Amino acid sequence: xxxxxxAILAFAAAAWSSSALAQGYPLTGTQTRxxxxxxxxxxxxxxxxxxxxxAIIVMAPGQTTIAHRHGAPLFAYVLEGEITVDYGxxxxxxxxxxxSLIEAMNVRHYGTNSGSGTLRLLTLxxxxxxxxxxxxx
Numbered sequence: 001x002x003x004x005x006x007a008i009l010a011f012a013a014a015a016w017s018s019s020a021l022a023q024g025y026p027l028t029g030t031q032t033r034x035x036x037x038x039x040x041x042x043x044x045x046x047x048x049x050x051x052x053x054x055a056i057i058v059m060a061p062g063q064t065t066i067a068h069r070h071g072a073p074l075f076a077y078v079l080e081g082e083i084t085v086d087y088g089x090x091x092x093x094x095x096x097x098x099x100s101l102i103e104a105m106n107v108r109h110y111g112t113n114s115g116s117g118t119l120r121l122l123t124l125x126x127x128x129x130x131x132x133x134x135x136x137x
Contacts, residue, residue: 048129
C-alpha cells in the first residue's frame with residue numbers, strides 16, 4: 001500500500017510547476033504532460049463525480065493483455081520488468097523499470113511482458129463515476 005501511495009504522490013508531483021521546486025519542496029524527476037504517448041490530448045471524463053482508481057498489474061514473462069482502449073486517462077509507472085505495447089499502425093513501444101507514461105486512450109492496443117521476469121505496472125486511472133477505465137471492443 002505504501003508503494004501505491006508513493007506512486008500517486010509521484011504522479012501528483014509531476015503536475016506541480018517548477019515554482020514548488022524553487023520553494024524547497026523535495027520533488028525530483030517531475031514531468032508535465034498534456035498528451036498521451038501517441039499525442040492525443042488528455043480528455044477527462046465528465047460523466048459524473050471524479051474517481052481515481054489505482055491498481056498494480058502483474059504479468060508473467062510472455063503474458064499478453066487483451067486488445068483494449070481506455071475511457072479515462074491512465075498514468076502508468078513500471079515498478080519492475082518491461083512491457084512492450086503494440087499500438088497497431090502506430091507501432092510498438094517498450095517501457096522499462098522506472099519509466100512512466102500517459103497511455104493512449106482512443107487507439108486499440110495490447111501489452112506484452114517482454115522481459116525475462118515478472119512485470120509490475122502501477123496504474124492510476126483518472127476517471128469519473130459511470131466511466132469505464134478499460135474498454136474492450
